[in-house]
Amino acid sequence: MTARASLLAALGLGWATEAAAASVLRFDEPLGLGDIRLAGASDARRVPFNCEADWKARAGSELHLFVEHSPELDANRSFLSVSLNQGILRSFRLDASNRDGAEVIIPLPPGMLQRSNELLLSVEQFPTASSERPWTTVRAASFLSLQYDRAPPASAVKDLPLPLVDPLSYRPQTLFVLSPARPSPETLEATGRVVAQLAARLAPKPLRVVTVASAADAGGGVLAVGTPSEQPPTAVALAGRSLDPSGGFVLVRGGPTPPALVVVTAASPEGLRRTADGLLERTAGLEGAFAAVAPAPPRAPAEPREWKDAAPARRRFNLADLGYHAGQLTLTRDTPVSITVRTTPDARFIADAHRVFLELALLPELFRDPAARIEVTWNGASVGSFAVSGLEPPMLSTAVRVPAALLRPRNVLTLRVAGGDALSARAPLAVVSPETAFYLPRAYSARLPDLALLASSFYPFSIRADLSDVIVVVPDAPADAAFALVCELSAQLGRLAPSDRLAFRVRRASQLRPEERSSAHLLLLEAGDRRSLVDAPALDWSRLPGGGVLRAAPMLQELPSPWNRQRFVLRLRAASAPALVDALRRLAEPSVLARLAGDTAFLEAGGPACYRVTRAESFGETPYFTTVEAWLQTHWLALPVLAVAVSAGLFAAVRGALQQYAAAYLASSKGASWRP
Template sequence: MKQLFLLSKISKKAVVVTFCFLLFPSTLLSAKATNSQLSEEKISQGDVTLLAQATPATNTTDKKDEANAKDDKKLISHILQFNRSPIVGNSLRLRGQYAESRLGFTRPRNWKLDQGTIQAEIRFQHSPALYANRSNLTVLVNGRSVGSTPLNRKQSQIGKLLVNIPPSFLQDYNQITMVAQQNDSQECTDPTSPDLWTEILPDSKITFKYQNQPTSTLLNFNRYPYPIFDELGLENNKIVFIQPSQVEQSWLTSAARFQAALGRFADFRPLETGMATNMAAVKDSDRVIILGTPTEQPTLSQLKDLPLKISGDRILDNSQNPIPEDRGVLILTQTKKDGGAPILIVTGNSAKGVAKAAQFLSQADLRKMGTGQVVFVDKVQETTTPAARQWSRYLPEANSFLLSDLKINNGNKPFKDVTVSGSGAPPIEIDFRALPDDRFVRGSSMNLIYSYGPQINPRTSAVQVFLDGNFIGGARLTDDQGETRRTLKVDLPANLVTPSSKLQVFFRMNAKEAFNKERCIQPPGEQLTGRVHADTSFNLKRETSVQLPNLELMRFGYPFVAPQDLSATTVVMPQNPSENDILTLLEVSERLGRLSQSDGMKLEVHTRESLPESIRKKNNLVAIGTLSKFPIPEALKSQGFNLSQAFNRSSAAGAVQTPQDQQGMIKQVVSPWNSQRVVLALAASTDSGLEKVRQVLNQDPWFSQLKEDTVLISSNEPNPKPYDPDAYQLAFFKDAQSSSRVEDTTPLSKASRLIQDNWLLLPIGVVGLSLVLYGIVQQYLKRLSGGSGSK
């Protein structure tokens, strides 16, 4: 759901707070666009409003004013609210004599922005101790000032800074910066004073008013995934599949692979997926996917102005000959000649051709070859399946590696030396994600290589290392002349390293000279620097060992995304899947795509009748459907809590009937056909319950809560809002009687783990072993005494 990017530039004089927006569907406004070129200040009881324009006013004619007035009626409004970011929370506080915070936002490709159509409203409060003549709040966009106001409110009254942002200032990726210069005295200010603060309130916002540009000039596969998916979009990308006349297994597999690849494009950005029976139900804001042969998709013959002709159930090439059945066809078009919704057609004259076209879009190396409005796919080379433990976003498979080998933080690029500066320098953060099946043992360590500059105070300066907020090591910075490439060995606690771990290296640097208020001498802080070197090394002690079933590991995709091309996962559908079944398939495919990274896509979909015995035994299975036609009923017959049949529930404690069961269930069990594999059941008694399962898979805040082995999903509202954090209630169960451990360890390690897992039995074992040894000794003594008597 996080729709925007992080910015990590470090201020020389103060701590820079960096965060990202969370974007939700836009709020439409009816207010008329502001085109004022004036710069004025209005002061009222509770507000300070500043209308500022960074560029000088220009003379306009009456005709231009009339044209602008007409354009204003066509403008669409979008509000980007600060409170969508969890880091902002209730407020964003700027502390210190000089402080700034930055927010990143994008400019969608199809937005046409005119002068006076972008406005930022910054609402703030500040400390009553600030001295107004020497304190101010300034707003910058991409480093260029767009407005400023003095911090002169009494008794912390709320102020409002309203600024116009010229469209010429914007790029694809942008940042808005709020800078607070704060002083509490006319002569001398202590930079460490707690009275130096300004809060940016969460109801601050940026309002855009725009016109949609036609996408006809952008219908080119060299831009793919645009216009089907816009990574610069501020609104949710809405994907609509046209439902085929008949749902075959081949169509399900191609649709699932396409959606998983789209999930990889989306990454953290929100994506809404729906289905329509025909083009009449499609809106101009949708992105339409028509996947299947002309026989499966009669809608193809109804589309006008296609670059290829469709005759009956055959696609013809430019020579009016039928395209070979093993050739895939990709077409970009739109619902209207002068605009409308973009359409992606993934087709061919056979299921094999459709599969080739869908696979082309899922393989990065092939996809780069596309250009123009039409692409014919003749050959798709099968990609090599990566190793099961080769995950690009996690720690390397090797136990010894360098920090430069981690490509998690830097967009799949090697980690480079990182330098921070200032007395309040922010931490250097390193994603340290263990593989989900890693089990760490004692002895793992980090050999931190760091440097720091001169002019520090050795008595109060240090470097510290934290793992997920837990202090794990540190050292004093002992030389006021600075040191280069110092080494610090830090032990990595085995019980703290998880698949979501983060290392933080703090440089706590204080200047050698202290603040002198009498002479107003402030310690220089910008020259204080600390650096972490990329050849910092790690030596891990770990083994492969994990207990299944465990839905908590599902947050990271395990075991379904091992290997990362999804070749070990198969989705099983009812024989005649409903629209809700298909949408759930697309949702789980998208989620698995978001959680994996590879060159290819080998996810397969089968119905119960077409599922081969070899795949049933070899792969992890995902079963989807309501209980009346659930494709793998064996998954719901395991011990523990189960929906035994429609509107019936059972567990070890008893059985009940629930005639009004509207809940959904996510359950993971050990596969009945392979103890090293699992079956994930996405089930419900009704379609409304299965819809709740789909929403949990779609929304990060709910999906990240998964744990135990069974989840029941309910809602007290008939039509809950998908973005409401309280819309659904999750109940967790851990009562699976059958479990399995997937491991690759030594016998000694197995014995050690067995003792650790069952330490309460250790005293009983010691007593039992002592009794056995005592009996053996007694028998031996009796034999000795018997032998002596006979002599």
């Protein structure tokens, strides 16, 4: 059966209808894999996949593999083995029957399927001609056909963001948020922060947010945030329980009928805001469907450029700082170790003093073949090679220079074992210690404003990763409209910002205080023809191509703040509040975000039309001590000359001072009476 016919047959089993309870996961989409090529005498690849939280696996699930391999494999010694979660499923011979893309169907026992799963495809293959390098390819058209019954799991606060959204699902996720009656500014802020936390758990996948007036209007899990007077369902959920004025409560009610409901409430608006701050972190260990949540203690703002999944801003750091732990990075002959080192988009690498200080525990298996060597590459370019014959156990401790020309905002350090044909393919050979360190001195500079940098984790508004110096300013629109804007923008911030815990503030335009606008980045949402809070450069519509049409399109504009030149303003203007919501959803599309440029963009249906109306300037900071240190490490031969020059300067200065003192002393009356 062809890949297309087999897939259509699987779909016919029931994915098209909810009652049939089946899903098809192709290797290419949604698993994001290409053709899997297994080369050499032995090789292996892992294929992770997830099951949704409310799936209860049943008989009938299958793995469909489309396999092709070298034409001259020795069928008596060549096998492809398939394991699921470390349990063997099947091992079959690689022969003429499966040489040209044949389909192999493997049943998946229901008891072996878990929430997170891992397939292991491994080959042992030998050619009949010794000169040929054997290969086997598992095509990207391969897929999993999963059969299940829907069984909503028990509701518990510790399982958040379930049952609202499922971070492991491959389907688009929609969050329904219950609109409160006359929400206070604190409730707007609390709701925005909770929605942002939920979106961060799904990132980089998008979260669609829909606000509803009643839980009956929702098509899925409902989030209700507010005090009992703002959210009537909270009073019902509390069922007579009294509220602690200093803290809040979280209640989780499972679904699907009626839809799942999560209630976040507190006695006062300020208590609600403190309850929502970092809520998902603080509920991780809470049992049961109803839990009291202590207010979050005051938390210091994030340090500049301390981003999640990125290198620390300081010049020296190690793998432990990147989240790696002991024993996590194990090197085998067929499995290299790759470490991603990301920096902020404004990072500028100083001088040419960059180093990696490797710490590798060398295992006995490595020394079975002295011809092997450990190769180190940075972004694909070789920066080091170490012959096993020249190594001594138990550790390899060495410094590797990384040329500045190889450094990028996203870097990959790779260690692999080359040669060593006598070594076992999958036996551990070395372990990279989390004490492996990096010396990457950096300055920070960017030409701003530049809308293109928003795609880089919402830079420059995310210099502090938690957005603690960002204020969302919503128009003085009706409560429901303002609430919908906060929810939609919060979902986008949660997906883009480089932190799981966001601390942005929310203000209505009429409530923004002068000291706030001068100390924070501003995200201005403007509806209608009301005058903007910011005096933006005037646009000459007659000179813009299609200027008449552009007037009706939502406009996105980034400007330096007129109240603080180290802060920025991002304006999104549309004809009405509903049009602003549509514009935010359009802006969240990856294709739109990737095409932004300049400082002004009109969000047309066919894509953004981008222009520059102000001159870009350089913004950033240069750590002078780091610059001097990096220069000295790069030009260390200049140290003796520098030391002599400094000593000579000090000697001349001291000698001149002493001469002046002697002259003044001799000119004094006391000095005049002295005769040598």
